[in-house]
Every structure is written in C-alpha cells, then in structure tokens.
Amino acid sequence: MAKIKIVINGFGRIGRLVTRVALQRDDIEIVAINDPNINAKYMIYMFKYDSVHGKWKHHHELKLKDDETILFGDHPIRVFEGRDPSYLPLEELQAEYVVEASGYMTDYARAAAHMQVN
Numbered sequence: 389m390a391k392i393k394i395v396i397n398g399f400g401r402i403g404r405l406v407t408r409v410a411l412q413r414d415d416i417e418i419v420a421i422n423d424p425n426i427n428a429k430y431m432i433y434m435f436k437y438d439s440v441h442g443k444w445k446h447h448h449e450l451k452l453k454d455d456e457t458i459l460f461g462d463h464p465i466r467v468f469e470g471r472d473p474s475y476l477p478l479e480e481l482q483a484e485y486v487v488e489a490s491g492y493m494t495d496y497a498r499a500a501a502h503m504q505v506n
C-alpha cells in the first residue's frame with residue numbers, strides 16, 4: 389500500500405506533534421514542512437529538544453542536508469519558509485494532504501489557499 393504524503397504547514401507545538409506521530413507510522417510520509425518564522429536549522433533544534441513534547445528519542449538521526457532539506461534518518465523532507473501556502477509546490481511534492489498547524493488558516497477562505505495550484 390502506498391504511503392499517504394503530507395505537508396505540514398506550521399512547525400509550532402501542533403506541527404511538531406504531527407511530525408512525531410507521522411515519523412513513527414509506516415503509512416504516512418512527510419514530504420515537506422512550511423513555516424515562515426523559522427529556518428531548517430532551527431526546526432531541527434526545536435524538534436530535538438522540544439520543551440513541550442520532550443526530547444526526540446532518535447535525535448542523532450536528525451540532520452540538516454542543506455538549507456532546504458532536513459534528513460530524518462535517510463528520509464529527506466523539504467523545508468519552505470513561505471507565508472502564502474498557495475506557493476507550496478504540492479503537485480511537485482505529490483502531496484495528498486496538508487496539515488494546517490500554523491494557527492493562521494482558521495477559516496475556509498484562508499485554508500483554501502492550500503488548494504490553489506500555481
């Protein structure tokens with residue numbers, strides 16, 4: 389069975405929790421994380437030493453490949469820092485779902501930006 393490919397928009401408390409759960413499942417693949425307020429290096433730090441959810445037990449497997457890619461073990465996850473979710477390349481990433489965890493897209497009109505194709 390093919391994995392469900394997701395993008396996480398927002399890497400605060402909820403985005404990090406979704407990431408933890410998804411990484412422990414065999415049927416979900418995170419293809420990208422978007423957060424306009426933090427870069428990939430800080431995402432790694434926040435995930436490794438999470439003051440809300442605790443230290444990630446596999447923190448030694450978490451690495452920065454380049455400015456746009458985090459490696460969870462050997463699995464690459466693209467990182468974006470965009471405020472407008474309509475610019476996320478969902479088709480290129482082959483993402484099926486977007487987990488809206490930014491706290492900003494709280495109504496249909498804002499959340500619908502995820503469905504716009506550029």
